[in-house]
Amino acid sequence: MSGDGREGDRRDDEVRDARxxxxxxxxVDDLDLESVPRPVLPPRGGQAPEETVPKQEPPVPEDGAxxxxxxxxxxxxxxxxxxxPQEALxxxxxxxxxxxxxxxxxxxxxxxxxxxxxxxxGEYVVYEPLSxxxxxxxxxxxxxxxxxxxxxxxxPVTPVTQPAPALSHQVLKALLGAWALSACSAGETxxxxxxxxxxxxxxDEALRLRDAVGLLHTDGxxxxxxxxRARVLDGCLGRRPARIPVPxxxxxxxxxxxxxxxxxxxxxAAEWHAPVRLQWFEEERAVTRRTTVAGVIGHxxxxxxxxxxxxxxxxxxxxxxxxxxxxxxxxPARRTEAYWAATHxxxxxxxxxxxxxxxxxxxxxxxxxxxxxxxxxxxxxxxALPLQDALLDRAFECWVHGMDIAEAVDYPYGPPSxxxxxxxxxxxxRMLPAALAGRRRxxxxxxxxxxxxxxxxxxxxxxxxxxxxxxxxxxxxDSPAAVGxxxxxxxxxxxxxxxxxxxxxxxxxxxxxxxxxEGDREAIRDVLFASASxxxx
Numbered sequence: 001m002s003g004d005g006r007e008g009d010r011r012d013d014e015v016r017d018a019r020x021x022x023x024x025x026x027x028v029d030d031l032d033l034e035s036v037p038r039p040v041l042p043p044r045g046g047q048a049p050e051e052t053v054p055k056q057e058p059p060v061p062e063d064g065a066x067x068x069x070x071x072x073x074x075x076x077x078x079x080x081x082x083x084x085p086q087e088a089l090x091x092x093x094x095x096x097x098x099x100x101x102x103x104x105x106x107x108x109x110x111x112x113x114x115x116x117x118x119x120x121x122g123e124y125v126v127y128e129p130l131s132x133x134x135x136x137x138x139x140x141x142x143x144x145x146x147x148x149x150x151x152x153x154x155x156p157v158t159p160v161t162q163p164a165p166a167l168s169h170q171v172l173k174a175l176l177g178a179w180a181l182s183a184c185s186a187g188e189t190x191x192x193x194x195x196x197x198x199x200x201x202x203x204d205e206a207l208r209l210r211d212a213v214g215l216l217h218t219d220g221x222x223x224x225x226x227x228x229r230a231r232v233l234d235g236c237l238g239r240r241p242a243r244i245p246v247p248x249x250x251x252x253x254x255x256x257x258x259x260x261x262x263x264x265x266x267x268x269a270a271e272w273h274a275p276v277r278l279q280w281f282e283e284e285r286a287v288t289r290r291t292t293v294a295g296v297i298g299h300x301x302x303x304x305x306x307x308x309x310x311x312x313x314x315x316x317x318x319x320x321x322x323x324x325x326x327x328x329x330x331x332p333a334r335r336t337e338a339y340w341a342a343t344h345x346x347x348x349x350x351x352x353x354x355x356x357x358x359x360x361x362x363x364x365x366x367x368x369x370x371x372x373x374x375x376x377x378x379x380x381x382x383x384a385l386p387l388q389d390a391l392l393d394r395a396f397e398c399w400v401h402g403m404d405i406a407e408a409v410d411y412p413y414g415p416p417s418x419x420x421x422x423x424x425x426x427x428x429x430r431m432l433p434a435a436l437a438g439r440r441r442x443x444x445x446x447x448x449x450x451x452x453x454x455x456x457x458x459x460x461x462x463x464x465x466x467x468x469x470x471x472x473x474x475x476x477x478d479s480p481a482a483v484g485x486x487x488x489x490x491x492x493x494x495x496x497x498x499x500x501x502x503x504x505x506x507x508x509x510x511x512x513x514x515x516x517x518e519g520d521r522e523a524i525r526d527v528l529f530a531s532a533s534x535x536x537x
Contacts, residue, residue, distance in 0.1 A: 167191050173202055180209035227417035229255055246367050249374055249388040252395035252420040257359040260402045263413065264293065264352060272349045276408045278401075280506035280535035283444060287506075289537065293408060294347035295340060296401050299537070301355040302339035303332045303397070307390055308358065310376050311365045316358060317342075331381035333537040366391070383434070389427055396424045400505040415498050421469030425497060428504045428534060429463060429473040433480040435530040445526045448478035457485030461527045462492040466515075469497040475527055491519030493527065503528070506535025 167175075167188075172195045178184045179192045196203045230251065237245070246254055264271075276296050278289045291299070305315040305328075317335055318328050320342045329335045340346075366373060366387070378390040385393060399416055406413035415421055439445040452458040460474040461484075474484030494516035495503070503513040510528035517524050 167195075169195075169199070169202075172199075173205070176202060176206050176209055180206065180213050225417075227419075229258060230417060244364075244367050246363060247371065247374070250363055250366050250391055252416065252423060253359075253391040253398070254363050255420060256395040256398040256402070256416060257356075257363075259416075260398045260405075261352070261356055261359075263402060263406060263411070264297065267293065267349065267409070269349070271409050273346075274408045276404050278404060278537065280537055281532040283442075283533075284529070286509070291340070292346065293405050294349065294351050296405055297351050297355050298339050298343060298347045299336045300394075300397060300401060301351065301358055302335045304355075304358055304362065304394060305335065306330070306332070306378055306380065307362055307387065307394065310378050310387060311362065311369070311373070313358075313361055313365060316354060329381075330379055334381075336537055362391075392423060392427050395420065396427070396501070396505075399424075400501075400507070415468055415501075418469045421497055421501070422471060425465050425469055425471065425500060426473070428500070428531065429475065431534060432463075432527065432530050433476045433482070433484075435533050436475075436477065436526060437480050439526070439530055439533060445530070446522050450478050452479065452482050454479070454481035455483060457488050458482030459523070460484040460486070460489045461519075461523050462486065462489045463527065464492060464494040464516075465497050465500050466494060467496045467498070477523055477526070489519070491517070491521075491523045491527075493517050493524050500531070503531050504534045506532055 172192055175184055175188055175192050179189060184192060192206075196206055272294045273292050276291055276293055278291060278296070278299075280287055302317050302320075305317045309315050315328060317339055320339055321328070329338055374386065374388040376387045377384045378387055395416070403413050416424070436445055440447065450459055458479060459477045459482075461477060463473040463475055465471055465473070474486055474489060476482040476484045477490070493514050495514060499508065499513060499515070502508045503510065510525075510532045513528055513531075514524065
């Protein structure tokens with residue numbers, strides 16, 4: 001170096017403009033961790049507050065660009081081993097050789113080994129950088145919590161189960177339909193059933209839905225209760241009485257014609273031509289006749305013509321024959337044969353409207369005529385009945401042939417209401433003494449054993465009808481004019497109400513009808529066969 005300092009100044013300028021070598025970094029063991037302030041960590045799941053990490057900006061010189069001196073001070077301040085920022089780094093001595101004046105490259109920190117266990121220092125654990133294998137396969141790294149310790153078992157993970165949210169009242173109410181159909185999940189079913197224990201309106205709605213689901217089963221009948229129509233009419237008449245009420249003795253016929261009309265109203269062409277087997281008893285044997293559904297309705301309309309003549313209405317058989325005032329048969333069988341013979345081609349669904357119109361006119365005319373018309377005699381050719389009993393007999397025929405039609409189309413058809421069935425059984429029981437006398441004259445029943453004066457009690461059979469529309473009747477054996485009496489009962493026979501009506505209709509054999517028999521066997525046989533003899537076409 002010269003005494004005037006020019007050469008030294010020149011070298012200082014060359015060194016000042018060259019790249020500086022960073023100062024030596026302190027080792028981890030040389031750090032005094034207790035003296036280093038610990039940063040404030042943000043809460044889990046939150047964001048770090050702005051005061052935790054202050055924003056550091058390099059000093060900007062006056063010209064607006066960061067200078068080299070400011071960058072040097074920032075690098076020195078970030079060095080881990082520097083407790084105080086170094087103002088300036090001393091430049092190393094430059095050798096005489098011009099080649100040595102080249103600025104050496106910046107030394108790089110050697111890479112850490114791929115697998116190295118962390119070093120512990122007090123409460124802190126220092127981890128080395130991940131190896132290339134761990135970085136390439138995150139699953140392998142996650143399987144071992146500490147790189148380099150492959151034998152360490154993974155830490156158990158405890159799943160956090162969130163409680164199911166409580167369902168609201170509206171949601172539970174909307175689930176009642178699915179619950180009634182057993183379509184809810186296990187959790188929904190438990191929630192709904194728990195809700196039903198504390199919510200009365202939902203509990204009532206659930207019961208109604210369960211009852212509705214019960215109607216979906218195919219093994220049950222879709223027909224309404226036979227007594228429902230009477231109850232609805234009674235309720236309506238209770239609010240506003242009819243100007244012309246239907247007499248009580250007409251209501252069975254009104255109800256059974258309405259039920260039969262409801263059965264056949266929606267039949268198609270195939271159903272109207274479905275074969276029907278009519279069955280009844282003549283003397284000691286069963287007789288059958290084949291027809292169609294339309295033929296059965298025509299048969300009912302032809303026999304109803306016997307009542308229309310008494311009430312002053314047009315006879316449908318006379319209109320079908322087209323012979324004006326010519327003689328019309330009186331017996332039900334002959335009237336039916338005449339109607340079937342007069343309808344060519346065979347009757348179709350067009351027969352329903354004339355039949356239903358006739359039934360309406362019979363009901364309305366009998367209602368307008370009042371009680372005085374109830375005792376008018378209706379001739380059946382071989383016997384006669386009062387109009388009120390004739391209408392009850394026609395109600396019985398509608399029910400029996402309704403069962404025949406329902407069987408032909410494979411549809412269920414129930415019995416009449418209990419009150420109406422009881423009246424039908426009563427009519428048959430009142431007709432039995434005359435039927436017994438007729439069979440005795442024909443030689444089909446045993447002779448009379450004790451003749452008594454008319455109106456006096458004579459030998460009787462106790463007829464006990466059980467179940468639907470049942471009751472007790474005492475049938476006089478020796479004379480139609482005698483009175484049945486429990487004191488003179490010589491036998492007892494028990495039958496179900498519907499079975500007794502099927503016996504009277506000729507649908508079952510007298511031998512198979514009785515459920516219980518006790519006493520005079522001949523008297524029981526005469527009563528059962530007399531009941532079957534009441535049947536007819």
